[in-house]
Amino acid sequence: MEFELSDRAKDFRERLQAFLDERVYPAEREYVDAVRSAATPHVHPPLLEELKEEARRRGLWNLFLPDPEHGAGLSYLDYAPLAELMGRTMIGAEVCNCSAPDTGNMEVLHQFGNEEQKAQWLQPLLDGEIRSGFAMTEPDVASSDATNVQLRMERDGDDFVLNGRKWWTTGVMHPRCRILIVMGKTELEAPVYAQQSMLLVPLDTPGLTILRSLPVFGYMDPEGHGELEFADVRVPQANLIAGPGAGFLIAQARLGPGRIHHCMRALGAAERALELLCARADARETFGKPVSTRSNIRDWIAEARIEIEMARLFVMKTAWLVDTVGGKNARVEVAGIKVAVPSIALKIIDRAIQVHGGAGVSDDFPLAWMYAHMRTLRLADGPDEVHKLSIARRELRRQRGEAEPLM
Numbered sequence: 001m002e003f004e005l006s007d008r009a010k011d012f013r014e015r016l017q018a019f020l021d022e023r024v025y026p027a028e029r030e031y032v033d034a035v036r037s038a039a040t041p042h043v044h045p046p047l048l049e050e051l052k053e054e055a056r057r058r059g060l061w062n063l064f065l066p067d068p069e070h071g072a073g074l075s076y077l078d079y080a081p082l083a084e085l086m087g088r089t090m091i092g093a094e095v096c097n098c099s100a101p102d103t104g105n106m107e108v109l110h111q112f113g114n115e116e117q118k119a120q121w122l123q124p125l126l127d128g129e130i131r132s133g134f135a136m137t138e139p140d141v142a143s144s145d146a147t148n149v150q151l152r153m154e155r156d157g158d159d160f161v162l163n164g165r166k167w168w169t170t171g172v173m174h175p176r177c178r179i180l181i182v183m184g185k186t187e188l189e190a191p192v193y194a195q196q197s198m199l200l201v202p203l204d205t206p207g208l209t210i211l212r213s214l215p216v217f218g219y220m221d222p223e224g225h226g227e228l229e230f231a232d233v234r235v236p237q238a239n240l241i242a243g244p245g246a247g248f249l250i251a252q253a254r255l256g257p258g259r260i261h262h263c264m265r266a267l268g269a270a271e272r273a274l275e276l277l278c279a280r281a282d283a284r285e286t287f288g289k290p291v292s293t294r295s296n297i298r299d300w301i302a303e304a305r306i307e308i309e310m311a312r313l314f315v316m317k318t319a320w321l322v323d324t325v326g327g328k329n330a331r332v333e334v335a336g337i338k339v340a341v342p343s344i345a346l347k348i349i350d351r352a353i354q355v356h357g358g359a360g361v362s363d364d365f366p367l368a369w370m371y372a373h374m375r376t377l378r379l380a381d382g383p384d385e386v387h388k389l390s391i392a393r394r395e396l397r398r399q400r401g402e403a404e405p406l407m
Helices: 007-037 046-057 076-086 102-112 115-126 247-283 295-325 327-361 367-377 384-400
Strands: 131-135 152-156 159-170 177-185 196-202 208-213 225-236
Touching: 007 046, 007 076, 076 247, 076 295, 102 115, 102 131, 102 177, 102 247, 115 131, 115 177, 159 177, 159 196, 177 247, 196 225, 196 247, 247 295, 247 327, 247 367, 295 327, 327 367, 327 384
Parallel strands: 131 177, 152 177
Antiparallel strands: 131 159, 152 159, 159 225, 177 196, 208 225
């Protein structure tokens, strides 16, 4: 097992760190103020375009994509520390064109899209000209089991006609969102894992209505998490990705790398929270001594360092496995990091809030925002319980000497 970064990855890490230090961190307050002062919470401040242009000039663009023609050409192992750096700030991923759900959507189109779909939708996403959304979760079913998805996609001539509802469609409220990847049922008589398909649905298609934008613990994200209604939404069958019944397999291929991205960004947030915790503990005194002298605070600091290092090694091992044996053969590890890392990061952020006192729950520091989003990550891309169930099933099969099922 080899976790040493390539020379190219080390170079990217140094240049990304410099970009964050010189331009991105100093711009955070300006970004927050621009969002707060806007007439709508769903805004794209000009500051972001300035930072995006500089990221492109510095060659810090589409770092997530292993394809050297369109991305950085890095392995998942080499990309992992870059995702961690971008996760330290709320705008780091976006200014490098590495933010979800666009990364996953671009990977889907790159891996499964045909040439026409790539030209029409992938290239503008790679160029940062448009944004996208991913519509899988539904309000009327337990969407942690993707086979529950009920949105119907019925064939009618050369078209599919879509009827149903989706929610938590991240990205749909972004002013530049133009396209959705939508998962629904097309093959009702097929085996359970072959009933779902994925379609490209332009956001301006008649019959597609954005009902509302959903807040996260009171935060209304600029890109939004929309609830959508599909009422006789008609799209060409040519918008089908990969083929009928391929939706579940595409979803699994999409979510594996995405979980590595999420977990490394979570570690970046945890590292920054620990830095803020230490700085606050040194700066504040209680009963005549700095808070950092208190034994319980020192325990928190030590535990945080231990947990971050353990979690990072787990994610790096998972990235190495995905690189060497493929995501299908690293399913236990992918599920494991998705459970472990957000919980660890959440605990560290919570303790940083505690050390900050009342300031920690305000927006004077990024901790409250980090907590809200990290708590959400324990649900996004599958709740902890589903990942634990998957891990337990495979462990039981391994202990019993049983073969893995095909699906």
